[in-house]
Structure formats: structure tokens, C-alpha cells
Amino acid sequence: MDFGLSEELAALQQVARQFVDRHCPPQSAKEWDETNTYPAGLFKAMAEAGWLGLPFPPEAGGDGGGPLELAVIAEQLGRASLDMAMCYIGTLIPSLTVHKFGTPEQREAIRTGMLTGEKRYAVAMSEPDTGSDAAALRCAAVDKGDHYLINGQKMWCTGAGLPDTTIMMYVRTSKGERKHDGISLLLVDPDTPGVELRQTPTLARHILGTYEVFLTDVVVPKSALVGEQDQGWKIMLSNLELERVLMSGGYVGVAQATLDEMLEYSKQRTAFGRPVGTFQALAHAMADMQTEIDAARLLAYRAAWMLSQGLPASREGAMAKLKGSETYVAAARLGMQVCAGHGFSTESVMSFRWRESIVAPISGGTSQIQRNGIARSMGLRSY
Ligand SMILES: Cc1cc2nc3c(=O)[nH]c(=O)nc-3n(C[C@H](O)[C@H](O)[C@H](O)COP(=O)(O)OP(=O)(O)OC[C@H]3O[C@@H](n4cnc5c(N)ncnc54)[C@H](O)[C@@H]3O)c2cc1C
Structure with a gap:
């Protein structure tokens, strides 16, 4: 080992x-x-x-x-x-x-x-009415022989408004027995007539921006279809594990940076004649946080290693995503307490960490959805 x-x-x-x-x-x-x-x-x-x-x-x-x-x-x-x-x-x-x-x-x-x-590239799966229940998407692309005609709305499309971006858009091309059937993947240029973007005002994620995409009689050529028509759900699932693993890597990195920053601050800042980090209440909290981050890192790299061996890692990827994202939230919350007034100032990097961390257990599948998957892998049908 x-x-x-x-x-x-x-x-x-x-x-x-x-x-x-x-x-x-x-x-x-x-x-x-x-x-x-x-x-x-x-x-x-x-x-x-x-x-x-x-x-x-x-x-x-x-x-x-x-x-x-x-x-x-x-x-x-x-x-x-x-x-x-x-x-x-x-x-x-x-x-x-x-x-x-x-x-x-x-x-x-x-x-x-x-x-x-x-x-x-940007990904448009979510819609105003469908986030966790992604397969219930309704944005429709009608097969018109030599092209598709798209009407509908997408939501939360991260990075869609940046220059030279192609939107990888999941649309409904038919109604199957299950909601997962009849979804297709199309490549849509945001400059196509009938496509309008609006950046959603958010707490953070402002570097990439996240966008609503309005589609009115949008014509895209048949050559925009990725894979087979109506097979979009399978296509979407094909890289989900890798996506979760990489996001988990990101969470671990940012959680560690957050801890490093508060640690540094706690060694410099003094109260009652000693560095605040030496107060046991804070020292133990930071020791616990390093333990949590190490656990999150081990989960992330276990899942990455399994994928590198060609092993299925759906449960391990969900565990890594769950643990990593929640650890970032916890690290940022602790950082605000350790840095106290300094953290509350929006001039501090810690305030940015705190603002940004909130989205980690939401985007890319919420913590509840990860827990559902883990519970399912344990033989528990969880809703
Ligand atoms: C900043 C940001 C960027 C994003 N980027 C993208 C992107 O690029 N492309 C894209 O397609 N989407 C993107 N999303 C959408 C994201 O994937 C969804 O927000 C997420 O899946 C949750 O969906 P929702 O917000 O509609 O919440 P809902 O699905 O409405 O959920 C509301 C609450 O109910 C809970 N819930 C729902 N179903 C269950 C269940 N079965 N069991 C237990 N609890 C449940 C949820 O966990 C949550 O707490 C982004 C979102 C954000 C905030």
C-alpha cells in the first residue's frame, strides 16, 4: 500500500x-x-x-x-x-x-x-425547473430533417458568456418511456440567432459567470449532434465520475489553502499577549480541520486512483465530492471565526473563501444527491 x-x-x-x-x-x-x-x-x-x-x-x-x-x-x-x-x-x-x-x-x-x-466549452443541463432532477429537462430540439429547432431555457450555464465558448447543451428530442430517454446532446454557438444570455447575479462564481440561456426558434445544423440522437443521458453519465473526482481535488486544494491562511493569521495575530492560534479552542479546531482535509484528500485520490485503474468509482466519487465540498464550507466558516473582524472585512481573502464555499455542496450535484447515490450503493433506496 x-x-x-x-x-x-x-x-x-x-x-x-x-x-x-x-x-x-x-x-x-x-x-x-x-x-x-x-x-x-x-x-x-x-x-x-x-x-x-x-x-x-x-x-x-x-x-x-x-x-x-x-x-x-x-x-x-x-x-x-x-x-x-x-x-x-x-x-x-x-x-x-x-x-x-x-x-x-x-x-x-x-x-x-x-x-x-x-x-x-460550457455545459447546459440545468433548467429553471430542473436541477437535481436533471433528466426531467424540457428544453426541446425538434428534428427538422437537416437541422434542429430549439426552444426553451437553460439555467446556471457556467462560463457560457465568455468569448469563444461553445455550449454543450442537453435537450429533449423525444419523449420516451422514462424521462432519461429522448435526451440528446447538441453543440450550440451562443452567437446563433435566437440565443440570448443573461448573467445570473450570484454570491460568487463571478470569474466564469453563470448564465441563463434563452432559446427561441434557434436553428442548429444536424452536424451539431454529439453521439446518437436520444442517447444524451448515457453520454452525460460517461464523465460524471471523473468530474466529481476533479471537483473533489479542487475542494481539497481550496480547503487546504483556507486552513493555511487562517493558520498563518493565527500565528501573527496576538491577544492577551499571545498568538491567538495558541488558544486551545482555536488550535484544536484547526487540528480537527487538518484532519478533515486529509480525510477529504484521501477520498479524492482514492477515487482518482480507481478511475486510473479503470475501476468503477461511482460511490467513491460521490463520497469524495460530498466530503470535499462540505470540508471547504467548514474550513471557510472556521477561517471566518479565527480571522474574526479581519475576516468579516470584504478586503480579506477569507471573506472571499466564505462567500465562494457556499456553492460547493450545491453545484455539480448537491450533497443530498451524493448521499442518495452512496445510500443506493449500500442497498438503500433513498429519495
Ligand atoms: C454556481 C453554480 C454553477 C452551476 N453550473 C452549472 C453548469 O455549468 N451547468 C449546469 O447544467 N448546471 C449548473 N449548475 C446547476 C446545479 O447543478 C444545480 O444547482 C444543482 O444540481 C441543484 O439543483 P437546484 O439548484 O435546482 O436545486 P433543487 O434540485 O431544486 O434542490 C433543492 C433542494 O432539494 C434537495 N433535493 C432535491 N432532490 C432531492 C432528492 N432526491 N433527495 C434529497 N434531496 C433532494 C437538494 O439537495 C436541495 O437541497 C450550477 C449551479 C450553481 C449554483
């Missing part, structure tokens, strides 16, 4: 850490969040670092890397902010999906666009 990173993974971790220090330290992530700024050059820098092509096979222009490498990068990006990790994960996962099921032309667009850092 070996719980350490291999030499190669440790080297990648080091490089990724330096990347964050140089390109996106937490203070910059906070400022970008406050000014709704997407640092376009950062995505290019990720391409230059070889991270965008990492998981693709060499014949597709990639490096044939796997879930462990991706988790290491996601964890280090998380040290900047969750949103920063999502800049990476949020486009990597949809492009892997398109690569897996797409046509040669769609794959080529990934090789020449996404891998070079020039194009991004």
Missing part, C-alpha cells in the same frame, strides 16, 4: 503550485471575482503548460495523462479559488465528452481550438 505521490506526480504538483503563485494567486482570484473578470491569458497559459491536452490520447494531440494527474492540477488550482479550478475542469470535462462521442470534425475542433487555449 502506498499513499504517496509518485515522483512524476510530485513534480507535477510542484509545477502546478508555481503556476498558481505566478498566474493566479488567491488575491488575484478575489479581485477577478469582484470585478467579474475572466483572465483570458490564464487559459492560454494552461494550454502552454500542456494541461488542456493532458488527458487526450497522443493521436488527438494530447499526452495520454489520467485522473491522478488531473486531480493534482485541480487541487493546486483550487489553492487559488474554486472558480479557478472550475476554469480548468469546466471546459476539460465537456471537451472529453465531445471527444469520446463526437464526429471526426468535432474532435478536430477540440484539437485545434480547446487544446490551444483558444476555445472553451
